[in-house]
Amino acid sequence: MEPQRGHHILTRLTKIRRRPQQPLTDFTELYSRIANETIYYLNLEEKKQYKEALQGWKALTTDVLFKQTLIEHSYPNTQSYTKDELSLQNGIRELYHKSVMHLERVQKLIHEGPNKKDLPSKTYSNRSSSFTRTTESPPVFQMVPGRMMKTLRNRNACSYRNAYSSSSLSSPINNISSKRREETENIKVNFVPSKPLSNITSKQHKKSVGHDDLLPKKETETYSERYMSEQILIDLTNDEDDHDGILEEPHLFDEEDSEDFEFDVSDYYDNFSEIGKEEEQPINTSKTLDEIQQHMSDLSVTSSVSSSKSTGSLKSIPEPSLRFLPNTAPALPSLPPPPISSIDRASSTDAVKSNSSEASTIMDPLKTKHPQISKLVKNNHAPYLKGTKSTPTLIVKSTPTYVTRSKSNTKSSTKSTASSPTSSLTAPKSVLQKPKTAAMAAKKVLNSKKIVNSSAVNTTKKSRPVLKSKTPKVSTSSLKKTSNHPSRPVSNSKISIQSASVNKKPMKNQTTSTNKTNRKISAQRKINSPKMREPKTEFATENDTPLDEERKNSDVDKKVLREILEDEIIDSLQGVDKQAAKQIFAEIVVHGDEVHWDDIAGLESAKYSLKEAVVYPFLRPDLFRGLREPVRGMLLFGPPGTGKTMLARAVATESHSTFFSISASSLTSKYLGESEKLVRALFAIAKKLSPSIIFVDEIDSIMGSRNNENENESSRRIKNEFLVQWSSLSSAAAGSNKNDTDNSNTDGNEDDSRVLVLAATNLPWSIDEAARRRFVRRQYIPLPEEQTRYVQLKKLLSYQKHTLSASDFDELVKITEGFSGSDITSLAKDAAMGPLRDLGDKLLETERDMIRPIGLSDFKNSLEYIKPSVSQDGLVKYESWASQFGSSGS
Numbered sequence: 001m002e003p004q005r006g007h008h009i010l011t012r013l014t015k016i017r018r019r020p021q022q023p024l025t026d027f028t029e030l031y032s033r034i035a036n037e038t039i040y041y042l043n044l045e046e047k048k049q050y051k052e053a054l055q056g057w058k059a060l061t062t063d064v065l066f067k068q069t070l071i072e073h074s075y076p077n078t079q080s081y082t083k084d085e086l087s088l089q090n091g092i093r094e095l096y097h098k099s100v101m102h103l104e105r106v107q108k109l110i111h112e113g114p115n116k117k118d119l120p121s122k123t124y125s126n127r128s129s130s131f132t133r134t135t136e137s138p139p140v141f142q143m144v145p146g147r148m149m150k151t152l153r154n155r156n157a158c159s160y161r162n163a164y165s166s167s168s169l170s171s172p173i174n175n176i177s178s179k180r181r182e183e184t185e186n187i188k189v190n191f192v193p194s195k196p197l198s199n200i201t202s203k204q205h206k207k208s209v210g211h212d213d214l215l216p217k218k219e220t221e222t223y224s225e226r227y228m229s230e231q232i233l234i235d236l237t238n239d240e241d242d243h244d245g246i247l248e249e250p251h252l253f254d255e256e257d258s259e260d261f262e263f264d265v266s267d268y269y270d271n272f273s274e275i276g277k278e279e280e281q282p283i284n285t286s287k288t289l290d291e292i293q294q295h296m297s298d299l300s301v302t303s304s305v306s307s308s309k310s311t312g313s314l315k316s317i318p319e320p321s322l323r324f325l326p327n328t329a330p331a332l333p334s335l336p337p338p339p340i341s342s343i344d345r346a347s348s349t350d351a352v353k354s355n356s357s358e359a360s361t362i363m364d365p366l367k368t369k370h371p372q373i374s375k376l377v378k379n380n381h382a383p384y385l386k387g388t389k390s391t392p393t394l395i396v397k398s399t400p401t402y403v404t405r406s407k408s409n410t411k412s413s414t415k416s417t418a419s420s421p422t423s424s425l426t427a428p429k430s431v432l433q434k435p436k437t438a439a440m441a442a443k444k445v446l447n448s449k450k451i452v453n454s455s456a457v458n459t460t461k462k463s464r465p466v467l468k469s470k471t472p473k474v475s476t477s478s479l480k481k482t483s484n485h486p487s488r489p490v491s492n493s494k495i496s497i498q499s500a501s502v503n504k505k506p507m508k509n510q511t512t513s514t515n516k517t518n519r520k521i522s523a524q525r526k527i528n529s530p531k532m533r534e535p536k537t538e539f540a541t542e543n544d545t546p547l548d549e550e551r552k553n554s555d556v557d558k559k560v561l562r563e564i565l566e567d568e569i570i571d572s573l574q575g576v577d578k579q580a581a582k583q584i585f586a587e588i589v590v591h592g593d594e595v596h597w598d599d600i601a602g603l604e605s606a607k608y609s610l611k612e613a614v615v616y617p618f619l620r621p622d623l624f625r626g627l628r629e630p631v632r633g634m635l636l637f638g639p640p641g642t643g644k645t646m647l648a649r650a651v652a653t654e655s656h657s658t659f660f661s662i663s664a665s666s667l668t669s670k671y672l673g674e675s676e677k678l679v680r681a682l683f684a685i686a687k688k689l690s691p692s693i694i695f696v697d698e699i700d701s702i703m704g705s706r707n708n709e710n711e712n713e714s715s716r717r718i719k720n721e722f723l724v725q726w727s728s729l730s731s732a733a734a735g736s737n738k739n740d741t742d743n744s745n746t747d748g749n750e751d752d753s754r755v756l757v758l759a760a761t762n763l764p765w766s767i768d769e770a771a772r773r774r775f776v777r778r779q780y781i782p783l784p785e786e787q788t789r790y791v792q793l794k795k796l797l798s799y800q801k802h803t804l805s806a807s808d809f810d811e812l813v814k815i816t817e818g819f820s821g822s823d824i825t826s827l828a829k830d831a832a833m834g835p836l837r838d839l840g841d842k843l844l845e846t847e848r849d850m851i852r853p854i855g856l857s858d859f860k861n862s863l864e865y866i867k868p869s870v871s872q873d874g875l876v877k878y879e880s881w882a883s884q885f886g887s888s889g890s
């Protein structure tokens, strides 16, 4: 028994250790915060301070969406969320929905309720968003972290003392009146994150799931009504837990607490729903619409809406169903724009165009900046945000499987639906999920989709499994939209090569895969299809033209395709850790900011080398075989700021290859063995998506000399794995055994060889010898020569007003001797500021055209403090290493 127990403990420990993320604390904090604010706004409602409450609910809903996105952005690996984390996440959503319901209710009361006279005249313009709060905040209920854990585990024993921290009270943010403090001081919060709001509701739902969900709902239903009638709240405990109630199980901690008044947020909510119903009066719908719009334009969180469009679409919607729509859409706080992949560029440009023409007025779920949110609101689906590291973007994902309340069912449904556990937890609502960031991968599929359509009949590789089998039928318009690289030469063989490139085996379960894909697509289509749409959605999109519909479908298709592709690729990789593969996908560089040869001044020799070594072989693989096979490694070395990274990016752009940008940190994991898995996954995916470039900036930090005694075990392992994988590229090519005359490309493995490790370093001498050997080409990128400096300066000033004559340029070229490309850019930027500096404060009033042009004097002034960053001594070292191991690339 003992050894067995020990084994179990070890297994658990290993699991814990390998868990790469821990969002529990963040979720706990967020949950605590929502609960606190909720209590406060409920108090306001109780006191009939509806305007303040409305502002609060709005701010809260917006804030929750934002915070949740941030958390999930930080912890994207939802699959490894623990039960507690999922429970909290679910609880957060539950409270969020309740907040939306209250928002509606309060709006209704403000505009149509009998208590208009109770409304305070005070306006709270600053409370339109939680990000600009300046007025009072709710009191803070301090959570004891351990207690939340206990609460979750012992769902029935969960009361919290309302503990105020003196600091929070004294802070301006939490500056509440002493009276209110007294009122709330005795409140104790009973956090039951996963507790269903009412058993009746759940039961009702259970009954209705089979048939009612397809029937049209009453037009007059509000978001809250719909939510109440449709929700399936996930409870990770079983039913009994709910029936037991708090009294049946003693409090496991702090018995003193139980003497105080206990407060259950959910109960409080429910009570308020009741109160709301009592207080509600029949509403004169005909006169309220404009009022609501007007009022919301004053109060709501900003969102981009075309007022004219909005009015148009609103008019087309029967009023009863509209009345609460405008206020239920959670407005997203402005987030940094995601890097736009070439795939999305067209659509995002459209979005930007349309948004720019729209006036910022009211929150209209039908015309928000975030169409997916509006779609969800239209469908009355609970919005759920997920963000990638860099793109807190939303996409709709259908979750066709219903989740029941039993543990086992929850598990099975998790398996059977999306990869993210949260997606199953929120079923049957549509889920907003993070987009996959494998933009390049998606591009390939989307491109290949085009090819499949056009060349499927002509393809010579009928026997090989082609991506067609994985590619769902999509509309031709979507295909047109997605082919953003018309000039990109993609061989017909590419598709089959891709699907068969790893392990040279046909893709498993070809039919299953097709079916799965089609199911996914059709599930998404169903959401969009008018048949499946619920009444509100139909009203909302009544005016949609077939083109709009087509566009929506194609957007959904693209997103689904991206997901499918990533899943397919990961599934098809054998011997590769799935988590590591997902992480590597996040490393794929999105071609948001392409660099072309012309953008780089000079460096002609380096450019030619790169073309010969990488670009031509990638574009004409048939010519580069046998003796002419392309190199597997190329090193760019030289002083900092000479354009090495630019060159690498230009190579990626010009060779139309998948570009992986890897740094030491992205391969380093503190968990034992994880780094090696990452390296293996990196090379496997690079082969799968070939032609690929694995670009390693500052390669010396990964591939430093192995003789270094200070090197730790982990980096040694990464290095060894990297070298092994790198070698496998060469052997794969050598194994292909092609000769120059063999022009057939039926082998299907040639793309494996189109993987290049491109690296850059400022310290070439510290690279390990084994790695140096693999860099067949070592290109020195020196400081720019006169001609290069001239070209660069000309380029930099080409879009600026300047008075520099040819002789001024000559002078500038002379005085910038020893400057790197980066130094010259800095100098030009600083000189361009000269005319603005002269203006001083007048800058604010001066018209753009009145600003004087840049002159030589500006450059001379800037030269006072912009100095060359590379020393002459350093240059000597580079040159001697270049003459010994490299080739010059000026």
Ligand SMILES: Nc1ncnc2c1ncn2[C@@H]1O[C@H](COP(=O)(O)OP(=O)(O)OP(=O)(O)O)[C@@H](O)[C@H]1O
Residues within 6 Å of the ligand: 599, 600, 601, 602, 603, 639, 640, 641, 642, 643, 644, 645, 646, 647, 760, 761, 762, 792, 820, 821, 822, 823, 825
């Ligand atoms: N040949 C060039 N043509 C145009 N711009 C250049 C050139 N070389 C450098 N620059 C400018 O310098 C900046 C830095 O270049 P880059 O990052 O490619 O240098 P690097 O050699 O990779 O530097 P480091 O070794 O420090 O990473 C570029 O963004 C660009 O503005």
